[in-house]
Structures are given as C-alpha cells and as structure tokens.
Amino acid sequence: MFSGKSIELIRQVNRHKVAGKRVIVFNFSGDKRYSGTAEAKSFDGLSTWSIPAASCDEISARVDAEHEVIVIDEIQFFDDPTIDLLLEYVQSGKEVIVAGLNLDFRAKPFIFRGSTRTMADIMVHADSIFALHAICTFKNGHICGAPATRTQRLRDGRPVAADDPVVQIGSQESYEARCIRHHSVAPVTSGI
Ligand SMILES: [Zn+2]
Incomplete structure (x- = not known):
C-alpha cells in the first residue's frame, strides 16, 4: 500500500x-x-x-x-x-x-x-524479489519519513483491534503507511 x-x-x-x-x-x-x-x-x-x-x-x-x-x-x-x-x-x-x-x-x-x-x-520460489516500502506518514510535529513496513488500520482516526476482520474492502476505515515504531494495534475487546 x-x-x-x-x-x-x-x-x-x-x-x-x-x-x-x-x-x-x-x-x-x-x-x-x-x-x-x-x-x-x-x-x-x-x-x-x-x-x-x-x-x-x-x-x-x-x-x-x-x-x-x-x-x-x-x-x-x-x-x-x-x-x-x-x-x-x-x-x-x-x-x-x-x-x-x-x-x-x-x-x-x-x-x-x-x-x-x-x-x-x-x-521461496522467486528468482527475484523487490521489497518496496512506502514512507511512514505518522505525524508528531513533523512526518516521520522512515521506511514503512507496516499498514496502520484506523477507524475514526484510532488503531483498530487485532480481532477485527483482516479484509474489509470498501469499508469506511482508513489505512496509513507506518514504520515499525509507529505501528500499533488496539487491545482485543473481550467477551461480547
Ligand atoms: Zn514512523
């Protein structure tokens, strides 16, 4: 992404x-x-x-x-x-x-x-592999700018929990490119 x-x-x-x-x-x-x-x-x-x-x-x-x-x-x-x-x-x-x-x-x-x-x-079967990275867009005064190896999933601007369905195509959520330091997943909500 x-x-x-x-x-x-x-x-x-x-x-x-x-x-x-x-x-x-x-x-x-x-x-x-x-x-x-x-x-x-x-x-x-x-x-x-x-x-x-x-x-x-x-x-x-x-x-x-x-x-x-x-x-x-x-x-x-x-x-x-x-x-x-x-x-x-x-x-x-x-x-x-x-x-x-x-x-x-x-x-x-x-x-x-x-x-x-x-x-x-x-x-493992590939002759050539190209690793392409976006730029981490986490902003805290300035944009981080480190290579982004993670996809940050957000809903209403907040990280979603790990038990959310992985693929929700066309949903209202947003995704941002993040480096490993600025990637986060919300705690799993329990019991309901
Ligand atoms: Zn970052």
Whole structure:
C-alpha cells in the first residue's frame, strides 16, 4: 500500500510487451475499482489491461498456452490453490510476476484464502524479489519519513483491534503507511 508496487508491476508489464511477449494481467476483483465485471479494464488509465479475478479457477480459465508472462496484483488476497497454479506455470516455462503485501494490519503474515500458506510460500520460489516500502506518514510535529513496513488500520482516526476482520474492502476505515515504531494495534475487546 502506497509503496508504488502497482506502478512497478506496470513497468514490468511494459518491459515484457516491448520485448514482444504475450502478457496477461490480473487484479483482485474484490477491489471495488473493478468489481461487477469480468471484462478487462485499464489498470493504469492508459494501455495496461487487467482482468478482475479472485481465485485460482478464475485465473486458469483465462490463461492459455499462448501466454508467456502471467502478472497478478494483490496476490495476498487470492485462494490457496493459486500458489500451486503459479508454480505449474513457471515449470511449464511461463514467467510469473506478482505483487502483494507480506503483512496484514496486525503485522502478521497475510494468509491466503482457505490456507495456512503466506507470501513466504511464494517468495521461496522467486528468482527475484523487490521489497518496496512506502514512507511512514505518522505525524508528531513533523512526518516521520522512515521506511514503512507496516499498514496502520484506523477507524475514526484510532488503531483498530487485532480481532477485527483482516479484509474489509470498501469499508469506511482508513489505512496509513507506518514504520515499525509507529505501528500499533488496539487491545482485543473481550467477551461480547
Ligand atoms: Zn514512523
């Protein structure tokens, strides 16, 4: 979040297109920017087209033998079999490029849907890993400005508790990029 990972993904897509590769791009369809259609839409407002998807099945239904490069944004929101599908693509000679978050707002590893596996299970198979960080926007007289490795989840300006559902797409809450010193999670509310 705020780290420029989608911009980096578009840069990679464009490099492969210049090289004449057949590229297919997916974004997570839970993202309200794209929901309600399975048609490809502009990813960057320009010439990068992206297909909304949310699962392994939706990806495999659109990828055919001609595709040489598979690109997926927000990979951490997909389901468990997606991890194995991507490995199969690599083994069959395709190139796979994904972008995603390592940690949720609690600073715990993002767990794939229906899974115990995390981004680490993809990263161990990667030839290259780029760690992109936003800037910590915590303000106490001045903006902190340290590399932000955490996502601060806020409701009404206050940190939410660790027992809040991890993914609430389209909710009224806000997120900020924070460094490890300025990331916090509210105590779990008990018993109700
Ligand atoms: Zn900070």
